[in-house]
Amino acid sequence: METTIVRVEDLSHQYSKDWAIQNISFEIKENRILGLLGSNGAGKSTTMNILCGVLNQTSGNISIDGINLKENPVEAKKLIGFLPQTPPLHLDLTVDEYLIHCAELRHVKKEDLKNALEKAKEQCGISHFSHRLIRNLSGGYRQRVGIAQAIIHEPKLVVLDEPTNGLDPNQILEVRKLIKKISKDKAVIFSSHILSEVQATCQDIRMIENGHMVFADTLDAFNNYIEADKLTASFENPPQVESLIAIPEVTNAVYLSPKKVQITFEGTQEVAEKIISLSVHNNWKLREIQFEKVSLDEIFAQLSKKAPSKNSIPS
Known part of the structure; x- marks a missing residue:
C-alpha cells in the first residue's frame, strides 16, 4: 500500500x-x-x-x-x-x-x-x-x-x-x-x-x-x-458547409482553405465515422481527417463547465 x-x-x-x-x-x-x-x-x-x-x-x-x-x-x-x-x-x-x-x-x-x-x-x-x-x-x-x-x-x-x-x-x-x-x-x-x-x-x-x-x-x-471538440478534414470534392452542419453532432464548419474544413462538434468523437461514411456515400473523396489538440484554455473552460460547483473535485 x-x-x-x-x-x-x-x-x-x-x-x-x-x-x-x-x-x-x-x-x-x-x-x-x-x-x-x-x-x-x-x-x-x-x-x-x-x-x-x-x-x-x-x-x-x-x-x-x-x-x-x-x-x-x-x-x-x-x-x-x-x-x-x-x-x-x-x-x-x-x-x-x-x-x-x-x-x-x-x-x-x-x-x-x-x-x-x-x-x-x-x-x-x-x-x-x-x-x-x-x-x-x-x-x-x-x-x-x-x-x-x-x-x-x-x-x-x-x-x-x-x-x-x-x-x-x-x-x-x-x-x-x-x-x-x-x-x-x-x-x-x-x-x-x-x-x-x-x-x-x-x-x-x-x-x-x-x-x-x-x-x-x-x-x-x-x-x-477531456475530449477533442474540433477536427479538420480535407476533401477532394469538398461538400457544402450546410451538408456538414446537417450532421447531428456538428455545431459549426469553417473552410480554412478551398479543400480543408474545420468542424466543431458536441458529444463523442464518433462524428468522424459519420463524416467518413457520408464522404463515401456522397463521393466527397475524404483525403485526411484528424482531431485537433485541445488548448489549455479550452480544457479549463470544459472542466469549469463539467465541475458540479467551484469547490467540488471530480472523482
Missing part, C-alpha cells in the same frame, strides 16, 4: 480582499509525481509557497509525513526539498562549494556530508562538474544543480516550481528523466502552465483555475475526461 507523504486539506489564502486559492485539497503518495497545472495567476505559486512553508495560509491544514506544517514548521520543513522557478544559485561558487553550503543550511551532519554530496551529484548527472563555477554551466546543468540542492538532505517531498522553464527541448527531456528518477524514493510535485509537460512526466494531475481546484485525478483519467 502506498504511503501518503503530503496531505493538503481545505487550503485557502487571501491577499487583502482577494482570495488567491479557496478550499484546495489533495494528497501526494510516496513514489508518485503529481503535476499542479494552471494558467498564469491561477493560484499555483501561492499553493507551492504555502506547501513549502514560505507563506502561512489563511485557513486549512498541510501535513508532511504526518507532521503539521503550521504547528511544527521546523520538523516539517526538514522533509521538504524546494526548487523555485528561479534557482537560488550562487554563480561565483563551484558546484561542490554551493552544494556543501546548501547541505550545511539543511543541517546535514558532518559525517554524512561527503556521501550526501556525491549521491546528489550522481543522481543529477553533475559529478564531472564538481569544480566548475556555476556561472560557466549551461542552463540545463544549472537546473540540475538547483535540483541537487533540493534533494541533498534526502527529503521525503521534492517541490519543483516550473522546473523546465526556459530550457531547450533536449534539456527538457533530460530534466524529465531526472524527475522520474528522483520519484523512485520520494514524493514529487511540480507546477507548470504547459499541459504537455505534465502529461509527459506525471502520474497524477491537479488543476487549479481562478483559485479553485477543477480537476483531481490520475493522468489516465484526465486523458479520458
Whole structure:
C-alpha cells in the first residue's frame, strides 16, 4: 500500500480582499509525481509557497509525513526539498562549494556530508562538474544543480516550481528523466502552465483555475475526461458547409482553405465515422481527417463547465 507523504486539506489564502486559492485539497503518495497545472495567476505559486512553508495560509491544514506544517514548521520543513522557478544559485561558487553550503543550511551532519554530496551529484548527472563555477554551466546543468540542492538532505517531498522553464527541448527531456528518477524514493510535485509537460512526466494531475481546484485525478483519467471538440478534414470534392452542419453532432464548419474544413462538434468523437461514411456515400473523396489538440484554455473552460460547483473535485 502506498504511503501518503503530503496531505493538503481545505487550503485557502487571501491577499487583502482577494482570495488567491479557496478550499484546495489533495494528497501526494510516496513514489508518485503529481503535476499542479494552471494558467498564469491561477493560484499555483501561492499553493507551492504555502506547501513549502514560505507563506502561512489563511485557513486549512498541510501535513508532511504526518507532521503539521503550521504547528511544527521546523520538523516539517526538514522533509521538504524546494526548487523555485528561479534557482537560488550562487554563480561565483563551484558546484561542490554551493552544494556543501546548501547541505550545511539543511543541517546535514558532518559525517554524512561527503556521501550526501556525491549521491546528489550522481543522481543529477553533475559529478564531472564538481569544480566548475556555476556561472560557466549551461542552463540545463544549472537546473540540475538547483535540483541537487533540493534533494541533498534526502527529503521525503521534492517541490519543483516550473522546473523546465526556459530550457531547450533536449534539456527538457533530460530534466524529465531526472524527475522520474528522483520519484523512485520520494514524493514529487511540480507546477507548470504547459499541459504537455505534465502529461509527459506525471502520474497524477491537479488543476487549479481562478483559485479553485477543477480537476483531481490520475493522468489516465484526465486523458479520458477531456475530449477533442474540433477536427479538420480535407476533401477532394469538398461538400457544402450546410451538408456538414446537417450532421447531428456538428455545431459549426469553417473552410480554412478551398479543400480543408474545420468542424466543431458536441458529444463523442464518433462524428468522424459519420463524416467518413457520408464522404463515401456522397463521393466527397475524404483525403485526411484528424482531431485537433485541445488548448489549455479550452480544457479549463470544459472542466469549469463539467465541475458540479467551484469547490467540488471530480472523482
